Amino acid sequence: MKEYQLYATMGAGFESVVAKELNNLGYQTQTENGRVFFKGTQADIVKTNLWLRSADRIKILLKEFKALDFDTLYNEVYDYDWAELLPVDAKFPVQGRAVKSKLHSEPDVQSIVKKAIVDKMTSEYHRRGFLPESGNEYPLDVHIYKNKARISLDTTGASLFKRGYRIEHGGAPLKENFAAGLLLLTPYNGTHPLIDPMTGSGTLAIEAALIAKNVAPGTWRKFAFDGFDWFDPQLHKDAVEEAKSQVKELEAPIWASDIDQSILEVAKLNAHNAGVLQDIRFKQVAVKDFATDLENGIIVANPPYGKRLKDRKSAEVLYQQMGEVFKPLSSFSQYYLTADPNFEKCFGKKATKKRKLFNGNLRVDFYQYWADKNDHK
Numbered sequence: 516m517k518e519y520q521l522y523a524t525m526g527a528g529f530e531s532v533v534a535k536e537l538n539n540l541g542y543q544t545q546t547e548n549g550r551v552f553f554k555g556t557q558a559d560i561v562k563t564n565l566w567l568r569s570a571d572r573i574k575i576l577l578k579e580f581k582a583l584d585f586d587t588l589y590n591e592v593y594d595y596d597w598a599e600l601l602p603v604d605a606k607f608p609v610q611g612r613a614v615k616s617k618l619h620s621e622p623d624v625q626s627i628v629k630k631a632i633v634d635k636m637t638s639e640y641h642r643r644g645f646l647p648e649s650g651n652e653y654p655l656d657v658h659i660y661k662n663k664a665r666i667s668l669d670t671t672g673a674s675l676f677k678r679g680y681r682i683e684h685g686g687a688p689l690k691e692n693f694a695a696g697l698l699l700l701t702p703y704n705g706t707h708p709l710i711d712p713m714t715g716s717g718t719l720a721i722e723a724a725l726i727a728k729n730v731a732p733g734t735w736r737k738f739a740f741d742g743f744d745w746f747d748p749q750l751h752k753d754a755v756e757e758a759k760s761q762v763k764e765l766e767a768p769i770w771a772s773d774i775d776q777s778i779l780e781v782a783k784l785n786a787h788n789a790g791v792l793q794d795i796r797f798k799q800v801a802v803k804d805f806a807t808d809l810e811n812g813i814i815v816a817n818p819p820y821g822k823r824l825k826d827r828k829s830a831e832v833l834y835q836q837m838g839e840v841f842k843p844l845s846s847f848s849q850y851y852l853t854a855d856p857n858f859e860k861c862f863g864k865k866a867t868k869k870r871k872l873f874n875g876n877l878r879v880d881f882y883q884y885w886a887d888k889n890d891h892k
C-alpha cells in the first residue's frame with residue numbers, strides 16, 4: 516500500500532494535543548506551528564479523520580519546493596503527475612496562502628498554481644484547454660512560508676469540528692474540536708466525574724461523553740476522501756464498523772447545567788444527535804445555587820465573557836460567584852476558559868497554570884486549578 520506524507524492542521528496552541536492524539540493512535544510525529552506531520556496509508560487517512568478529536572484537517576503533502584519566483588512555482592507544479600491524482604472531471608479548488616515570502620500575493624500564487632495544474636491536465640488528458648470540473652471535489656492548497664512552497668490535498672473537506680451532531684442556534688458555542696482539545700488538556704479520561712456548570716449548547720459535556728465512551732468523533736460524517744476515485748471505499752466502512760464495536764459504557768457521571776432552560780433544550784438535542792443524551796445529566800441551575808455530592812472530578816467551563824463594559828461587569832460578578840461556589844470543591848481539578856484578564860482576581864485565587872489559546876481570533880486563557888490532593892494533574 517502506498518505510503519503518504521500526511522499532516523494534521525489545528526488551531527494555534529493545540530499542536531501538542533494533536534501530536535499526543537496521533538502518538539496514541541500509533542504514529543510517529545513531527546510538529547511545527549499549526550501542523551503535525553506523520554506518515555500513513557489510505558487506511559491511516561481514514562483512521563485519523565475518524566478518530567482525531569482536536570485537529571482541523573488531515574492533508575496529503577504532494578510536493579514541497581523552494582519558490583522564489585512565479586516561473587519556478589509554475590514549473591514545479593506543472594511537473595507533478597496531476598492526472599494520477601485527479602480524474603478528468605475533477606473539481607479542484609485551489610486555496611493560496613503566502614507568509615513571509617518573496618511571492619506574497621495570494622491571489623497570484625493561487626491562480627498560477629491553478630493554471631499550471633489546468634495546463635498539465637489538459638495536456639495529459641488531451642483536452643485542449645477545457646476541463647469540465649463537474650465531478651467530485653479534490654480540495655488543493657498551496658502554502659508558501661519563508662519561500663518554501665507546499666502543495667497539499669485536503670482529505671477531510673469540511674473541517675473536523677463539524678462532527679454532524681450540532682443543530683443551529685443563535686448562541687456562541689465552542690467548536691467541537693476546540694472543546695475536545697480543552698478536555699484533552701485536562702486529565703479527563705472518563706474515569707472521574709465531569710461537571711460543566713455553564714454548559715450552553717453542551718459542547719464540552721458531549722465531547723466528554725464521546726471521550727469517555729470511546730466514540731470516534733467522525734462516526735457520523737463524510738470526508739473529502741470519500742469522493743476520491745482512487746480511494747478504497749471499503750476502508751471507511753470497515754473503520755466505522757470497527758469504531759462502533761469499540762464503544763464503551765460510561766464509567767463516571769457527566770453533569771451539565773446552565774441558568775438558561777432554552778439553551779439546555781438545544782444541548783439535549785445535540786446530545787441526542789451524538790447518541791449520548793442518556794449519558795449526561797442536564798439540569799437548570801444558576802452557578803450561585805450549584806451544589807454537588809460528587810468528589811474527585813473535573814470541572815470545566817466556558818463562562819460568558821463580556822465585550823462591552825456593562826457585560827464585562829456582570830461576567831465579573833459571575834466569576835466572583837464561581838469563586839464562592841467552586842473554590843471550596845477542593846477535590847476537583849477546575850478549568851475555566853475566558854478572555855477576561857481579571858478572571859483570577861474575581862475568582863479569588865491564582866491559577867495553578869494558565870494556557871494561552873485562541874478561540875477563533877479571540878485571545879483567551881485556560882485557567883487551570885489543580886485539585887489539592889488527588890491524581891488530577
Ligand SMILES: C[S@@+](CC[C@H](N)C(=O)[O-])C[C@H]1O[C@@H](n2cnc3c(N)ncnc32)[C@H](O)[C@@H]1O
Nearest residue numbers: 688689713715716718773774775801802817819
Ligand atoms: C459562553 S456560553 C457557553 C457555551 C458552551 N461552552 C457551548 O459550547 O455552547 C456561557 C453559558 O453560561 C450560561 N450562564 C450565564 N450566567 C450563568 C449563571 N449565573 N449560572 C449558570 N449559567 C450561566 C449562559 O446561559 C451560557 O449558556
